[in-house]
Every structure is written in C-alpha cells, then in structure tokens.
Amino acid sequence: MNSSSTELDESVRAELSALRDSIDNIDAAVVHMLAERFKCTQRVGRLKADHSLPAADPAREARQIARLRELAENAKLDPAFAEKLLTFVIAEVIRHHETIARGAADDHDPEPT
Numbered sequence: 001m002n003s004s005s006t007e008l009d010e011s012v013r014a015e016l017s018a019l020r021d022s023i024d025n026i027d028a029a030v031v032h033m034l035a036e037r038f039k040c041t042q043r044v045g046r047l048k049a050d051h052s053l054p055a056a057d058p059a060r061e062a063r064q065i066a067r068l069r070e071l072a073e074n075a076k077l078d079p080a081f082a083e084k085l086l087t088f089v090i091a092e093v094i095r096h097h098e099t100i101a102r103g104a105a106d107d108h109d110p111e112p113t
C-alpha cells in the first residue's frame with residue numbers, strides 16, 4: 001500500500017465517520033419526535049376512552065396518509081415508504097388506545113361475580 005492510498009483510506013474513513021455521526025443525530029431526533037408523538041396519542045387515547053369514542057378513526061387516517069404522501073413526494077422520499085411508516089406507527093397507537101379503553105371499561109364495569 002502506498003502513501004496516497006493510505007491517505008485516501010483515511011479521508012474515506014473520516015467521511016464515513018462524519019456521515020455516521022449525522023445518522024446517529026438524526027436517529028436520536030426521530031426517537032425523540034416519536035416519543036413526543038406517543039405522548040400526544042396517549043392523551044388522545046385517554047380522551048377517547050373517557051368519552052366512549054372508538055380507538056381508530058379511519059377517515060382521519062386517510063387524510064393523514066394523503067398529506068404525508070404529498071409531503072414525502074415534495075421531499076423526494078418514496079411516498080409508499082412514508083405511508084408504510086405512518087401505517088405502522090398508527091397501528092401501534094390504536095393498540096395503545098384499545099389497551100386504555102379496556103382499562104377504562106374494567107374501571108367502570110362491576111367485578112365479575
């Protein structure tokens with residue numbers, strides 16, 4: 001190995017390392033943003049359970065998906081991927097809402113005898 005290829009290796013390593021630092025920062029931001037989103041959706045779940053509203057709202061989901069697909073297209077992100085991601089997150093939210101609703105129902109129902 002000559003000195004120029006060693007230098008190239010070093011610059012490639014440095015670029016890879018800098019890119020990975022950015023990826024780590026972005027992943028941290030995604031986790032924090034998801035945590036904030038789930039805080040909001042937990043409150044929505046509580047509200048729905050308290051007022052006997054259904055866990056899922058397909059009409060709202062359809063509007064969100066259409067909006068996100070457009071945002072994705074404008075951002076040069078695959079809209080199908082954006083839709084898959086949102087659908088995955090929403091499915092988890094609905095699961096949480098169902099759990100909250102079951103808890104609320106248990107609180108209101110008399111103990112089985």
Ligand SMILES: C=C(O[C@@H]1C=C(C(=O)O)C=C[C@H]1O)C(=O)O
Nearest residue numbers: 041044055056057060061090093
């Ligand atoms: C959070 C809600 O509950 C569900 C979850 C949604 C979401 O995670 O964005 C959207 C619609 C509902 O199916 C809501 O109704 O706003």
